[in-house]
Amino acid sequence: MIDAGQVQGVGVAVSTVIFALRQHPDTGAVGLWLPLVRRIREPWQGRWALPGGMVRVTEGLELAARRNLLETTALEPTYLEQLYAFGEADRSPDGRIVSIVYWALVRADEASRAAVDENVQWFPADDLPELAFDHNLIVDYALWRLRTKVEYGRIAHAFLGETFTLSELREVHETVLRRPLDPANFRRQIESSGAIVSTEEVVTGGRHRPPRLYRFNTAVDLVDNGPLTPVRL
Amino acid sequence: MIDAGQVQGVGVAVSTVIFALRQHPDTGAVGLWLPLVRRIREPWQGRWALPGGMVRVTEGLELAARRNLLETTALEPTYLEQLYAFGEADRSPDGRIVSIVYWALVRADEASRAAVDENVQWFPADDLPELAFDHNLIVDYALWRLRTKVEYGRIAHAFLGETFTLSELREVHETVLRRPLDPANFRRQIESSGAIVSTEEVVTGGRHRPPRLYRFNTAVDLVDNGPLTPVRL
Known part of the structure; x- marks a missing residue:
């Protein structure tokens, strides 16, 4: 040595x-x-x-x-x-x-x-x-x-803002994966993953059924390094 | 620089x-x-x-x-x-x-x-x-x-032999995770993961309902490095 x-x-x-x-x-x-x-x-x-x-x-x-x-x-x-x-x-x-x-x-x-x-x-x-x-x-x-x-929630938080609709989130995933995703399957998977949580807000603008806004589940760590301490700025 | x-x-x-x-x-x-x-x-x-x-x-x-x-x-x-x-x-x-x-x-x-x-x-x-x-x-x-x-299949293959029963696999996971796992839930999760596949063999020894043997799903890469080529010995 x-x-x-x-x-x-x-x-x-x-x-x-x-x-x-x-x-x-x-x-x-x-x-x-x-x-x-x-x-x-x-x-x-x-x-x-x-x-x-x-x-x-x-x-x-x-x-x-x-x-x-x-x-x-x-x-x-x-x-x-x-x-x-x-x-x-x-x-x-x-x-x-x-x-x-x-x-x-x-x-x-x-x-x-x-x-x-x-x-x-x-x-x-x-x-x-x-x-x-x-x-x-x-x-x-x-x-x-x-x-x-990369898990759903982390992509959501990284590429979108604080809140987003399920359609916006699916579009991000479709862009990353370069293929269309079935909306119903996507909704089921993302909801069962626990990665995002529903807010009480909806998209404003007077539509008949305005889509609900979601946010990233902050209980999940973004930099998932376990026992390692990420550098804080 | x-x-x-x-x-x-x-x-x-x-x-x-x-x-x-x-x-x-x-x-x-x-x-x-x-x-x-x-x-x-x-x-x-x-x-x-x-x-x-x-x-x-x-x-x-x-x-x-x-x-x-x-x-x-x-x-x-x-x-x-x-x-x-x-x-x-x-x-x-x-x-x-x-x-x-x-x-x-x-x-x-x-x-x-x-x-x-x-x-x-x-x-x-x-x-x-x-x-x-x-x-x-x-x-x-x-x-x-x-x-x-670490996914179920990789732990199975790493710590057990070529074939193993679901009980053996669950015991390995209980050892790694240091907590008991519900047998029915474990079976459901492992079967839906696609990480292991059932063989036609059972454990020999004359039991009334001999347990089935499983093997690791070789379609899943063990060293999951994607585009990187692992060193072959």
Whole structure:
């Protein structure tokens, strides 16, 4: 076993995948988008990459992710979770780097605060160019986790506001999953999950049967890290 | 941003939490146990720690976890999954170390192959001494994940053999969750989950109504990493 004090030659970086629902400017279709940063140095100079950078000796991993995100995109997502550590030996041509990847789902109003310029742009998550490093694989993995593992309530809270109708919630799920969902089945599943609770409010506007508003069930933790304490801002 | 080539001063280690069901030698009660390794150098010389060590420049994270596990405990678990990266700045007194933690659930016959000596011992997971580093927190997190996140089918396959009765499966879940489960509810939930399938076999031995044997549904992936390719041995 190598001692901690020895030079090991393995660097540690953080990267973040941030998903938001946005309208395609050409087609008008709503889909999943994420912000990317153009690399201004080798390796892969000129290619797009996930926002991120190296971890400083004095900062924890999540703080490093937040700092890099703020510096590159001006984004400060409320909920940021660790996704996976990517550490194949050959994933960077310029020395060994292990990347701890975080991810966040943000509402449209949060996403709109991102600083966008020629080196920071939003891309449709399912139609990306060839990215630097193994970042295409990382996005694929994040999309898979989002589409197979994230519970109803958390998607509701992440992409919608405080309150929402069942139709709005179903539309978000249809966008994420890229397929239509049966309204009756969806209602049954979401109600039995306990992830959302009915409010006493309805949508105003004088319709004959105004739809009821729901909210996320706050008894369920948003960052579900169990015994680990999430970083509070 | 620090360049990859610069000395960063952050080391990368791997550790592994291996859970097996074992009988307590004094009480006979079956519970979750895990193997620990006594540290033979500072920091925390003499304390027990999770098996692990530093990652070599030329090896991927999972391979590093497997190598360290083999070297310290002689264990080669079939299924090894990444659990979480622990990287608080102050978690090691002897330089900054980020630990990528893996975990595995192993059957009793696999567990019995572990090399046990004065520096490698099995401990009951819910009654550990004070460990080196933040390893108590890591075990707590792994226990929480096991008790709240792992699906029926995967626990079945990990802790039981190829085939098992519903009673055996329920007993495993009762051990993991540390509470009795209603047999009828358990049967209903497990059957609706699709995680196990009924075989045509029953337990032999001449009982009036011999219980049916089930097996894990192999259509469900054991290492559920989505687009990531698990390491094949």
